[in-house]
Amino acid sequence: MENILEVKGLKTHFRFDEGIVRAVDGVDFRIRPQGTLGIVGESGCGKSITAMSIMRLLPRSAKIVDGQMLFRYPDSRNIEQIVDLAQVDEDGRTMLEIRGNRIAMIFQEPMTALSPVHTIGEQLVEAIRLHQDLSKREARNLGIEMLRKVGIPRAEQRIDDYSFQLSGGLRQRAMIAIALCNRPLLLIADEPTTALDVTIQAQILRLIRELQEEYAMAVMIITHNLGVIARMADEVAVMYRGRVVEFADVDSIFHAPKHPYTKALLRSIPKVDAPRTARLLSIRGTVPEPFAVVPGCPFHPRCDVAVAGLCNSGEPPALLPVRNGHAVACVLETEESRRYA
Amino acid sequence: MLNHTTGQAEAPILVEVKGLKKYFPIRSGLLRRQIAVRKAVDDVNFSIRQGEVLGLVGESGCGKTTTGLCVLRGLEPTGGSVTMHVDGNAVDLMQLNRERLRTFRRHAQMIFQDPFASLNPRMTVFDTVTEPLRAHGVTDRDTLQARALELMELVGLAPHYLRRYPHAFSGGQRQRIGIARALALNPKLIVADEPVSALDVSVQAQIINLLKDLQEQLNIAFLFISHDLGVVKHTCNRIAVMYAGKIVEEAPTDELYAAPKHPYTEALLSSVPRPDPRHRENEIILSGEVPDPAHLPGGCPFHPRCLYVEERCKHETPALTPIGPNRRVACLRAEELSLRGMST
């Protein structure tokens, strides 16, 4: 396995009295070592639950019901391991070794992810000493070095601040410092800049790219912002209602998209760099509510090219390759490519 | 919106805002003594023509919402005037007493960012959209019913939704209800504060199109507040850029994007990630944080983050000055700088 992470057919469901919410219902993607995967999709499509499944930090009501998440990493004796994160015990030794160490995560709202009752320094020291054999003093020094690295001015003083004493941008930097203090192989960034202003967003995105290079790590960046995807990702998974509907390199996603949803999404954003038009091309309707069961392709009720009989019944279309590295979950596309193959 | 090239240059002025100020007290200590003021809005001037859409952009805390609220006196300004020209009369909203303000409000309405918080969960859609009419003394059930049906049609909602409560609706549908309520009294001006920011991308476009249609059909003027430079580009005739409580640049939309004159506008445009992987590099990254209007530096308020700062910028405060026929800018170096716009 050359990839650092391969997710295949992942399904994570919530079970309630009212029914089942299929939050993640067939997710496939891979992340290359040092590569950047962008995951994009509208609110509720399952991006965060996918990330939480990988981290094995799901709410109690959620269960991984199917699929594999193969993660390749060198263990503490530097022997290469491949584990299926879907199978390991979420509180077991393997997961403890991986979480926060081999795979780290940053969140949209650092305010809720950081502890309000511990200083930034205490949280850094704890995260470091969980995985590295360092004294408190050494861990604190490493912590200061990390805060400097993420561009926090006067790091040796700021380390004793609480998260609420920092501005939004500095807080996000502090969270990045905590996430990277054990030099993870994979950083999962869930909407890392959504709560920030554009000038601060530009700073943080550049910081993530610089640290990615320095640490030679892979990044999985989750966002609903296609601009952020275009700036950061080299491969992209487009999600709709719990499924990856298109996977391709970033240039193909933006310049040769194949799935009707990807195409419609790209048409509907008010682009800052496009000439103004009289109207935006919108996608009709809305994402159906989570409990609703949609037969056939999950996008068919909103799709302009849906074919009755083909798209609105049966199983949802599988994500199938149409070209090298480009995969699409649309009956029309895969029929097409089969015909010309 | 409307005619992009010629805009509404010929239309008469609808609203003129002069010297608008809103200072919030900063209190501290047990006795909550006032120790300073936060100049959230500080001497803001602009006007909007009939049927025109003026965009107000800037980063969080720069005073957009406060400006919008003060224009409608949803918040009492510390100073300034807001003159509306309606039916041949010029009325300064700041001079109106409570009662006259209430009746005058039918000309100017507000749409809010959060469609979830801005609707009363215990009111049906019918009660919500007809509330402004009832507040203005319309009680006849048939009149209310007829107007409610018209409004639903205008905002693209099925009539049977009138009997429902808002909790069952999606964000886009709730925003449509908020828009219907704002339209109920045929306003001349709508202040829309981040009306699409809380919505999903695919729904954003629907609401932007709806606002455009309404503006064309009904010739309503908008003060369109947003932090999203993509959204304002596609909705506004003219844009005012705010920084730390002041307008620092104002220009017709296409001119602002093609050739910004203020270093802050340049940086703002450059830092928006463009949805095209072929345009990746060389964004301008401003250092420093979004300013807090309680702690502003002397001289040009932007000078600590400005790439073109000179010694005099630290002492002299630039005023918003006309350059060219339709543009204003507040930068000491505006004439000599040649800044980068956004190529399309």
Ligand SMILES: Nc1ncnc2c1ncn2[C@@H]1O[C@H](COP(=O)(O)OP(=O)(O)OP(=O)(O)O)[C@@H](O)[C@H]1O
């Ligand atoms: N704790 C939870 N309990 C019940 N349902 C949940 C929970 N968390 C998520 N869900 C449901 O799972 C689905 C996927 O949610 P998820 O948080 O992954 O979406 P997302 O793509 O991250 O959206 P956003 O862009 O809004 O963050 C949604 O239908 C959501 O309502």
Ligand SMILES: Nc1ncnc2c1ncn2[C@@H]1O[C@H](COP(=O)(O)OP(=O)(O)O)[C@@H](O)[C@H]1O
């Ligand atoms: N009710 C209030 N009391 C005190 N300060 C306020 C109040 N409302 C806004 N402010 C301050 O005024 C400034 C401008 O805020 P706001 O108009 O909401 O900005 P924007 O809408 O551009 O994000 C900010 O510094 C904010 O903290």
Ligand code: SF4
């Ligand atoms: S006045 Fe000086 S500091 Fe202010 S924007 Fe112009 S060049 Fe920059």
Ligand SMILES: [Mg+2]
């Ligand atoms: Mg999420």
Ligand SMILES: [Mg+2]
């Ligand atoms: Mg605001």
